[in-house]
Amino acid sequence: MAVIVYIESENGSPKKAGLEVASYGRAIADAKGLPLVGVGFNVTQREDLNAYGVDTFYNMDTLGEVNFDVNRYSEAIAQVVEKEKASTVVVSSTSNGRYLGPIVAIKTNAAYLSNVVALPTTYEPVQVKRTCFTNKAFNETQSTKERTVLSLSSNSFGLHKKQSTVTFMDGTYPSLSSTLQVKSVEKVTDKVSIADADIVVSGGRGLKGPENWHLIEDLAEVLGAATACSKPVSDMGWRPHSEHVGQTGKPVASNLYIAIGVSGAIQHLAGINASKVKVVINTDPEAPFFKAADYGIVGDAFEVVPKLTEKLKARTQ
Amino acid sequence: MTPCHFFIYIRIKLDIMNILVCISNVPDTTSKINFKEGNTAFDTQGVQFIINPNDEFGLTRAIWLQQKEGAKVTVVTVGDASCEPILRKCLAIGADQALRIDLQPQDGFEVAAQLAAICKKEHFDLIITGRESIDYNGGMVGGMLATLMDMPYVANCIQLDIASNEVGVQREIDGGKEVLNAKLPLVIGAQKGLVEEKDLIIPNMRGIMQARQKPLDVISPEEISPASKVLTFEKPSEKGPVKLVDADDIDGLIDLLENEAKVL
Ligand SMILES: Cc1cc2nc3c(=O)[nH]c(=O)nc-3n(C[C@H](O)[C@H](O)[C@H](O)COP(=O)(O)OP(=O)(O)OC[C@H]3O[C@@H](n4cnc5c(N)ncnc54)[C@H](O)[C@@H]3O)c2cc1C
Ligand SMILES: Nc1ncnc2c1ncn2[C@@H]1O[C@H](COP(=O)(O)O)[C@@H](O)[C@H]1O
Numbered sequence: 137m138a139v140i141v142y143i144e145s146e147n148g149s150p151k152k153a154g155l156e157v158a159s160y161g162r163a164i165a166d167a168k169g170l171p172l173v174g175v176g177f178n179v180t181q182r183e184d185l186n187a188y189g190v191d192t193f194y195n196m197d198t199l200g201e202v203n204f205d206v207n208r209y210s211e212a213i214a215q216v217v218e219k220e221k222a223s224t225v226v227v228s229s230t231s232n233g234r235y236l237g238p239i240v241a242i243k244t245n246a247a248y249l250s251n252v253v254a255l256p257t258t259y260e261p262v263q264v265k266r267t268c269f270t271n272k273a274f275n276e277t278q279s280t281k282e283r284t285v286l287s288l289s290s291n292s293f294g295l296h297k298k299q300s301t302v303t304f305m306d307g308t309y310p311s312l313s314s315t316l317q318v319k320s321v322e323k324v325t326d327k328v329s330i331a332d333a334d335i336v337v338s339g340g341r342g343l344k345g346p347e348n349w350h351l352i353e354d355l356a357e358v359l360g361a362a363t364a365c366s367k368p369v370s371d372m373g374w375r376p377h378s379e380h381v382g383q384t385g386k387p388v389a390s391n392l393y394i395a396i397g398v399s400g401a402i403q404h405l406a407g408i409n410a411s412k413v414k415v416v417i418n419t420d421p422e423a424p425f426f427k428a429a430d431y432g433i434v435g436d437a438f439e440v441v442p443k444l445t446e447k448l449k450a451r452t453q
Numbered sequence: 454m455t456p457c458h459f460f461i462y463i464r465i466k467l468d469i470m471n472i473l474v475c476i477s478n479v480p481d482t483t484s485k486i487n488f489k490e491g492n493t494a495f496d497t498q499g500v501q502f503i504i505n506p507n508d509e510f511g512l513t514r515a516i517w518l519q520q521k522e523g524a525k526v527t528v529v530t531v532g533d534a535s536c537e538p539i540l541r542k543c544l545a546i547g548a549d550q551a552l553r554i555d556l557q558p559q560d561g562f563e564v565a566a567q568l569a570a571i572c573k574k575e576h577f578d579l580i581i582t583g584r585e586s587i588d589y590n591g592g593m594v595g596g597m598l599a600t601l602m603d604m605p606y607v608a609n610c611i612q613l614d615i616a617s618n619e620v621g622v623q624r625e626i627d628g629g630k631e632v633l634n635a636k637l638p639l640v641i642g643a644q645k646g647l648v649e650e651k652d653l654i655i656p657n658m659r660g661i662m663q664a665r666q667k668p669l670d671v672i673s674p675e676e677i678s679p680a681s682k683v684l685t686f687e688k689p690s691e692k693g694p695v696k697l698v699d700a701d702d703i704d705g706l707i708d709l710l711e712n713e714a715k716v717l
Contacts, residue, residue, distance in 0.1 A: 204631070207605070231626050235608040238561075238596035247562065247680035248593050263684070268589050272486040276684045277560075315636040316605040322629050329628030335716070359717075371650050377611075378625060383482050383587055384506045384645065392716040403482045409689070413714045415706070416695070426695050431709055435700030443703045451707065 138173040138220040139165040142213055142227045142236065143190070148180035152295070152332065153228035155188050159296040160288050161226045162189035163255055168224075172300075175216050175307065177209065182302055189298035194307035201309075203318040210236050211310040214243040217283075224262065225285045229389075230331055237287045246283035253292040262286075270383045271409040289410065290331065290389045330381065333362035335392040336411070338381060340366040340404075342397020342418065342437060346374040351441045352396060358448045364388065366398050382407035397437045400425025417441065470524035470615070470637075472515045473577040475568060475594065476543060477505040477586040478536040488686040495588075495686065497535075504539050507583025511643030513652055514613060515581055516547040522615070524579075525549050529571060531564045533557050537669065544664035545656035551667070556674035561589065563679040565597035570675045572602055578637040584609050584644040592642075599640035607633065611646030 141161035143154035150158070158174060165172040171191040179185075179195050196212050198205075213236065217225055225240065227233040234250065241248035247262075253274070254265040262279040267289065330336060337356040339349065349363075356363045363379060370380035381388050383406040393411035397418060398404060405428050408414070416429040417440050426432050433440055480486070481501040489496040504512070518524040528543040529552040530536045540551040552571065558564045572580065580602075582595035592608075599606030611630065612623035620635040625646065641647075656664070698706045711717040 204626075206608075231609055231624075234592050235596065235606075238565075238591075238593035239600045239606070241562075241593075241680075242565075242597050242600035247560075248591075248597070249681060250591050250593060268683075268686070269480070269486045270587050270590060272688075273488075274687045274689065276687075277681050278684055279681050280678065281680050314605055315639075316607070317634045319632045319634055321626070321631050323626075324629055327628065331627035367650075377646050378630075380645070392710070392714070406482075413710070413716045415710070426697075428692075429695045430692070430714065431698060431706060432695045433698050433700050433706060440700055440703070444706070447703050447707055 138171045138192075138222050139168065140173050140175060140213070140217055140220060140222040140225045141190070142225075142233065143174045143176040143179065143185070143193075144228055144230060144232060145176050145179045148178060150176070150179065150181070150184045151230075153230050153233065153290060155184055155295055156290070156293055157226050157228045157288055158185070158188040158190055160255070160293045162298050163296070164224055164226070165189075167255070168259060173216065173220050173222070175213050177212075177309075182304065185302040186300055187297050188295075189300045190302045191300055192303045192305060194305045196307040196309040198309050203321060204232055205314075205318065206235055206239065207312050207314040207316065208310055210239040210243060211312055212307060213240050215310065216307065217244045223283050225283070227285065227287050229287050229289050234287055237285050241285040244283055244285070245281065246285045247279035247281040248285045248287070249277055249279060250287040251289050252286045253289050255293075267410065270387075270406040272406055291391060291412065292389065292410070328360060328362040330362045330364055330379070330386050330388060333390050335359045335361035335394070336364050336381075336388050336390045337361045337394045337396070338364035338366070338398060338408070339369065339375075339396050340398030341368050342399075348438070349375065351437060355394070355441055355445045355448070358445055358452065366404055395425055395429070396441060398425060399423045400428055470518060470522055470578045471576065472518060472524050472526050472579045472581065473572065474508065474512045474515050474526060474528045474543070474548065475580070475582045475598075476508045476512070476528050476530045476539065477583065477588070478502050478530060478532055478539050479505045479586055479588045482506070482587065486688070488688075492686050493684070502535070502539060504542060505583050505586045507585060507587075507642075507644050509653060510645055510647050511581035511583055511641070512543060512546060512548065513648045513654055514643065516654060517648070518615065519547060519549070527552060527577075529554065529568065531556055531558050531567045531674075540669055541664050542656060544667045544669070545660040546654045547660065549667065551669040552672055553669065554672050554674050559679035559683070560681045561591035561593040562597060562681070563677055565594045565601060566677040567674055568594070568598050569601040571672070572598070576638075579615075580604070580638070580640040582640065582642055584642045595640055595642040602640070604638050604640050605635060606640045606642070607635065608642040610641040610643055613641060613647060
């Protein structure tokens with residue numbers, strides 16, 4: 137018996153989302169008196185696994201295959217789950233984590249619960265708090281299976297260190313043929329992605345046009361933040377679709393969300409509500425965003441934002 | 454030849470692509486969410502239901518394949534009779550036929566398993582689900598259905614090009630996209646990008662009239678237990694009022710973010 141966590145990595149090192157999942161899995165393992173078993177692909181850096189309480193780690197060497205392969209990854213995780221007779225499996229809510237979760241659940245005859253935001257309130261059966269209606273509500277869901285795969289919402293549990301000494305195991309990367317083949321991966325490498333970002337700076341129609349987006353980009357740069365936008369902004373082609381956040385766009389669960397020239401329509405707020413601290417900058421004191429925000433400035437973005445960027449820049453120097 | 458055999462015969466003969474689009478009936482995005490019966494059930498009173506936006510992108514892509522390649526488009530929902538208006542809307546948009554599996558599902562697994570039962574009876578070359586439903590946001594039905602059917606699944610699908618059996622697909626990933634080759638049969642999770650907002654089809658009078666004549670079959674569900682159940686709902690606690698900072702006091706804002714909110 138064990139608690140299993142899928143630890144996502146990049147260039148051999150666990151990603152933050154993977155370490156949050158390890159922190160969460162460690163807490164479950166402690167509550168149940170079980171070891172914490174990690175599964176990952178091409179992980180070479182071990183310090184983080186020790187620092188976040190992983191007892192055993194199955195590292196799958198994909199022998200030069202660099203691209204994510206949903207069939208082989210899900211099969212590899214499922215095999216470890218069966219081998220360790222795990223009743224709880226945790227994945228992150230990154231796009232790959234959410235891709236694998238339901239597939240691993242079917243392969244291992246488990247229930248799948250996504251959008252988990254807290255530790256289970258009971259373990260037999262597993263009962264846990266999740267968001268629903270795109271962050272407009274929560275629910276308590278009970279698994280009716282003996283095995284449960286949980287997908288943890290980003291930034292909902294946080295990073296919690298706990299020292300351990302990890303035993304590395306060489307997992308066997310399953311050879312499976314599939315009609316699905318990754319041809320190429322196109323990543324915007326010099327930018328922080330919305331999913332990974334601690335801070336997100338978002339612009340709305342109040343910015344008047346794409347030519348003014350340097351305001352958003354400059355602020356994001358000093359903060360090391362990702363850039364986002366409202367739906368009409370991406371619909372009009374001012375910004376790429378990948379920046380559209382909200383109920384029908386990407387979900388945001390950052391520590392800080394700064395909305396500039398965004399009115400705060402219900403569909404926008406639903407998608408970003410999981411962010412911890414929200415700041416609004418808007419000329420209209422009646423804009424609905426002021427009801428959802430923690431901090432606000434009633435003012436013109438074209439005056440306020442450059443000043444904010446300058447001050448922050450001065451602060452970091 | 455039974456009508457069913459005849460249908461299969463025709464399909465193979467003409468090599469018509471058979472597409473299934475899975476439709477989730479969800480509260481309109483502007484809905485205020487309330488609960489009833491001691492917070493154990495969603496209160497549908499006064500709530501307008503719509504086609505799940507991700508499913509509408511998928512349906513539109515399917516209709517294009519119908520118009521260009523002569524594909525046959527079936528829409529399916531697992532739900533009670535209250536889902537029929539949105540199925541009629543799908544027919545008015547252009548779907549050829551609708552199926553309703555008569556069951557109020559308790560979780561995504563139950564939906565996936567019921568859909569799999571349908572897909573085992575009739576072969577679909579392409580099954581389109583949405584990336585996620587905007588009510589329960591499981592993001593699970595597509596992947597589960599594909600795995601139950603032993604078919605490949607492309608989540609967060611933003612492009613689909615079909616040339617006979619060869620399929621080019623793109624998947625949105627964190628900070629970029631993945632370009633893949635696939636073959637039919639295939640399951641995808643549709644989202645914006647697969648088609649654009651402006652491409653969505655608003656049913657016209659003719660479509661609405663035709664929809665009344667198109668088949669909407671009600672199917673009895675299989676015996677399948679859900680894998681989970683929702684016990685209670687809760688609304689987020691009311692947050693305190695916003696702290697306003699003067700537009701000239703940028704230092705004040707930075708100070709609050711650094712020392713009070715501790716996010717810088
Ligand atoms: C089915 C459906 C799904 C939707 N999904 C989403 C979604 O996922 N995400 C989303 O964002 N929207 C979504 N929407 C759209 C949503 O309803 C709003 O229309 C949209 O969020 C508004 O975008 P906005 O705030 O950029 O623009 P507006 O509402 O036009 O707001 C612009 C704001 O900028 C302010 N402003 C103007 N000038 C300045 C200035 N100089 N400085 C500072 N502020 C200024 C104005 O006071 C105003 O508040 C959806 C709508 C529907 C129908
Ligand atoms: N009750 C349902 N009937 C038919 N399809 C559904 C149903 N619920 C969800 N789906 C499909 O599965 C997708 C993902 O839903 P979910 O897993 O609930 O986020 C939706 O976009 C639909 O395409």
